[in-house]
Amino acid sequence: MDFMAILSLIGKGLTVAQALYEAGQTAEPAIKALLGVVTGAQQGEVTDDQLAEAEALLDKLIEDFNLDI
Amino acid sequence: MRKLILAVICSLALAGCSVQGALDTVKTAVTGIENPVSKSDLYNFENGMIIAFAGLNAYRQACELGSVGASCKDVIRQMQVYTKRIPAVLRTARVFVKQNDQVNAKVAFATLRQLMADFKAIASANNVKVQ
Numbered sequence: 001m002d003f004m005a006i007l008s009l010i011g012k013g014l015t016v017a018q019a020l021y022e023a024g025q026t027a028e029p030a031i032k033a034l035l036g037v038v039t040g041a042q043q044g045e046v047t048d049d050q051l052a053e054a055e056a057l058l059d060k061l062i063e064d065f066n067l068d069i
Numbered sequence: 070m071r072k073l074i075l076a077v078i079c080s081l082a083l084a085g086c087s088v089q090g091a092l093d094t095v096k097t098a099v100t101g102i103e104n105p106v107s108k109s110d111l112y113n114f115e116n117g118m119i120i121a122f123a124g125l126n127a128y129r130q131a132c133e134l135g136s137v138g139a140s141c142k143d144v145i146r147q148m149q150v151y152t153k154r155i156p157a158v159l160r161t162a163r164v165f166v167k168q169n170d171q172v173n174a175k176v177a178f179a180t181l182r183q184l185m186a187d188f189k190a191i192a193s194a195n196n197v198k199v200q
Contacts, residue, residue, distance in 0.1 A: 013120040020127050033119035036112065046112040054115040055163065059156065061122035065129055066153050069142050 010037055029057060111166045114178075118159075125152075144195040151188040158184065 013034045020027040036054055039046075125148075132141035162177035164170075 013117075016120050016124040020123060027123070029123040030120045033116035033123070036116045036119075045107075046109055048108075051108055051112050051115070054112060054119065058115050058119050058122065058159075061119060061126060062152065062156055062159075065122055065125050065145075066149055066156075069129065069133070069145050069149075 010034055013037070029061060032057070108166065111163065140195065144191065147191045147195070148188045151184045151191070154184055155181070 013030055017027040017030040017034065020030060033054070036050065039050075128137070128141070129145055131137050132145060158177055158180050162174060162181065165174035165177055
């Protein structure tokens with residue numbers, strides 16, 4: 001992912017985080033993900049632990065959304 | 070100025086804005102990876118999806134609380150036709166990236182792009198704001 005794509009991702013992520021905050025809902029996953037994007041961009045490479053943590057969080061969020069409604 | 074307008078729109082139509090931003094985030098995350106070969110690319114993609122599904126879960130929660138239109142449950146069920154296919158494709162994409170199997174990783178990400186396009190179409194067809 002190039003630098004401009006990362007910036008775009010951060011901008012859109014902030015929009016989502018703001019909407020979550022204003023709705024009184026937890027913005028923690030979105031903020032954590034944004035920190036991950038920034039950290040990954042700074043470091044250039046991510047560790048297996050960082051990747052595993054992001055994967056676990058994403059799996060949980062998808063599982064929650066896919067529950068029967 | 071654009072951000073200010075966006076903030077006002079968000080405060081007026083919070084749930085719709087969450088979905089719109091979430092879908093845009095997925096689009097950015099997926100289309101930003103033309104050559105998904107590195108773990109860093111995968112990490113950025115995972116983070117983009119985290120942001121997106123945080124927004125989608127907020128929409129779902131607002132729906133369950135009755136804060137958005139009554140048809141929201143149908144919209145979510147229609148989206149789930151596609152989002153329920155994501156975990157399997159994602160698991161495959163993760164394996165291919167970690168094995169540095171670039172050809173199959175690209176195929177897996179192309180599938181994710183198509184799933185994204187499909188559930189974005191569902192959102193648009195049901196008047197859930199999508200750019």
